[in-house]
Amino acid sequence: MSDITETTELGDGYDQPNEAVAESVEHGEHTVDATPDDHPGEHWSDLKFVYLALGLAVITAVEVALSYMVDDLGPVFLPALLILMLVKFFAVVMYFMHLKFDNRLFSLMFYLGLGLAVTVYVIALLTFQFFNS
Amino acid sequence: MADAAVTDTAPEAHDAHGHDGHGAHVTSTGLSNNKLAMWIFLGSECLLFGGLISTYMLYRGRHSENLGPDQVWDIPFTSASSFVLLMSSLTMVLAVTAAQRKDDRNTRLWLTVTALLGSLFVAGQVYEFTTFYREGLGFTTSLFSSSFYTLTGFHGVHVSVGVIMLLATVGMILKNRIPGDKAEVVELVGLYWHFVDIVWILIFTLVYLIPA
Numbered sequence: 109m110s111d112i113t114e115t116t117e118l119g120d121g122y123d124q125p126n127e128a129v130a131e132s133v134e135h136g137e138h139t140v141d142a143t144p145d146d147h148p149g150e151h152w153s154d155l156k157f158v159y160l161a162l163g164l165a166v167i168t169a170v171e172v173a174l175s176y177m178v179d180d181l182g183p184v185f186l187p188a189l190l191i192l193m194l195v196k197f198f199a200v201v202m203y204f205m206h207l208k209f210d211n212r213l214f215s216l217m218f219y220l221g222l223g224l225a226v227t228v229y230v231i232a233l234l235t236f237q238f239f240n241s
Numbered sequence: 242m243a244d245a246a247v248t249d250t251a252p253e254a255h256d257a258h259g260h261d262g263h264g265a266h267v268t269s270t271g272l273s274n275n276k277l278a279m280w281i282f283l284g285s286e287c288l289l290f291g292g293l294i295s296t297y298m299l300y301r302g303r304h305s306e307n308l309g310p311d312q313v314w315d316i317p318f319t320s321a322s323s324f325v326l327l328m329s330s331l332t333m334v335l336a337v338t339a340a341q342r343k344d345d346r347n348t349r350l351w352l353t354v355t356a357l358l359g360s361l362f363v364a365g366q367v368y369e370f371t372t373f374y375r376e377g378l379g380f381t382t383s384l385f386s387s388s389f390y391t392l393t394g395f396h397g398v399h400v401s402v403g404v405i406m407l408l409a410t411v412g413m414i415l416k417n418r419i420p421g422d423k424a425e426v427v428e429l430v431g432l433y434w435h436f437v438d439i440v441w442i443l444i445f446t447l448v449y450l451i452p453a
Contacts, residue, residue, distance in 0.1 A: 154335055154338055157331060157334045157335065157338070158331065160331075161327065161328060161330065161331035164327055165324060165327060165328070168320065168323055168324060168327060168445075169320075171445075171446060171450055172316060172317075172320045172450070174450075175316060175449075175450040175451075175452075176316075178452055186451065189446055189450060189451060190446070192446075193442060193443065193446040193447075196442045197439050197442050197443065200330060200435055200438055200439050200442065201435075201439060204330050204331075204333070204334050204435045204438075205431075205432055205435045205436075211272055213270065213272060213277065214272075214276065214277065214280045217277065217280040217281045217283075217284050218280050218283055218284045218287075219284075220284055221281075221283070221284020221285055221286070221287040221288060222284065222287045224287075224288065225287040225288045225290075225291030225292075226291065228288070228291070229291045229292065229294070229295040232295055233295055233298065233299065236299055238298060238299060
């Protein structure tokens with residue numbers, strides 16, 4: 109039974125999923141030299157990050173514009189604002205924080221905390237009848 | 242370089258201290274313990290800010306008639322602050338990619354720009370708090386003001402800590418004091434910084450943009 113230890117990092121510091129390692133062990137190899145080509149789409153150029161940041165800035169501008177149109181939008185206002193907020197939130201988490209491409213264990217740790225927080229505080233707010241007031 | 246080793250057959254890949262050839266610790270998960278710890282920490286921070294945001298949501302209507310959110314907010318100013326913090330996330334990610342390219346000069350440059358943008362955000366928050374205080378909204382004026390100052394103050398402290406981390410990282414890179422993987426250290430600081438940004442994304446919408 110071999111004890112498999114791996115430093116699953118690309119040359120540019122990104123952690124990798126473990127399939128390549130498992131496969132190599134199956135084939136009796138001792139090392140895996142993954143290259144950026146092994147995971148296409150994982151490596152964003154600086155320009156792509158700039159575009160994403162500009163997109164987030166535009167969404168922020170839309171949010172601010174919506175906040176001045178509360179009466180015009182009526183019941184659409186709150187869901188629209190919350191959806192835009194969540195789009196921004198997950199765009200930063202997935203791409204700037206690189207969670208979309210990183211090992212799933214990192215996602216699990218973060219989303220466990222996030223899910224627990226949302227669950228606990230929604231229950232707390234329901235207890236205080238916040239959503240009925 | 243991805244570097245996977247089967248320890249019982251390739252012991253030469255690691256030194257006596259359990260490091261691989263790149264100075265990274267070999268771990269049972271194959272992942273960086275530092276990075277895992279940072280993500281666990283950020284997950285726990287969700288609970289802290291969740292509590293603060295929920296408390297604010299509960300108390301935002303508890304204020305006197307002339308000193309509520311709708312009277313004191315300066316949306317254009319706060320929007321500019323939000324834009325500054327959002328752009329600091331971009332400069333942070335540029336610092337991380339520069340570090341991964343082993344480009345120390347650009348890493349230091351972008352980290353410094355990020356720290357400056359963070360400082361600008363904190364300065365904006367100090368200005369905002371001062372303005373509110375002059376208008377009569379003190380920390381103990383109402384439940385609304387207490388919960389608002391606590392929430393945004395905690396966030397401001399987090400940003401300030403982030404700025405210190407950024408400047409410390411710049412100094413350590415300058416003096417070549419970072420042991421092991423420099424890119425990972427920059428990435429960890431980046432994760433913290435982006436977290437501070439995502440918390441502000443929530444605060445900006447839930448506190449400032451949704452009318453009380």
